[in-house]
Amino acid sequence: MSFWIEALICLFLILGSLFALVGAIGLYRLPDFFTRLHGPTKATTLGVGGMIIASMIFFGSQGDGLSLHELLITLFLFITAPVSAHMLAKAAMQQRVKYIEKTQGKPWDQ
Template sequence: MNEWIEGIVALFLLLGSLFALVGALGLYRLPDFFMRLHGPTKATTLGVGGMVIASMIYFGARDQGLSLHELLITLFLFITAPVSAHMLAKAALQQKLRLHEKTRGRPWEQ
């Protein structure tokens, strides 16, 4: 395999790992549900997407063809993560979860 392909794969793996780490830290450090919801849905989605793209490039260069499975995984991930986050946020609003004082907006106190 060419060295420049290995470099691109390494770059996508590092970027994906960095985004996943930022998402995990956000999930750990943020104080309430609504703030924690952004970590996994934004950064971790990009992290897993970067890793799957790296896998697509690696196995595509090795086997002389792109894998449709990995492309479908990425597409499915980018479609389902925002939808599930929206559903979780709507359920939390319905349950009127406690908010941290730094959370902006009080939707049920209107």
């Protein structure tokens, strides 16, 4: 494998890992439920996407060609993450989960 392909794979792995780390830190550090939804749905989705792109480049350079598995994982991830976050937010609104004052879009009184 050439140096440039390895460098590109390393770049996507590092970027994906950094996005996943930022998502995990956001999930831990953000103050209320509604702001915590952004960590796993946005940053972690990009993190897994970067790792899947690195996997596609690696296995594509091995002579096997592009795998349908990586494309299906990417499609499944980008469809299910926003839908699950929306369902969690709607359920939290229904249960009137407490939020901090900085959270915008208050549909109910605490």
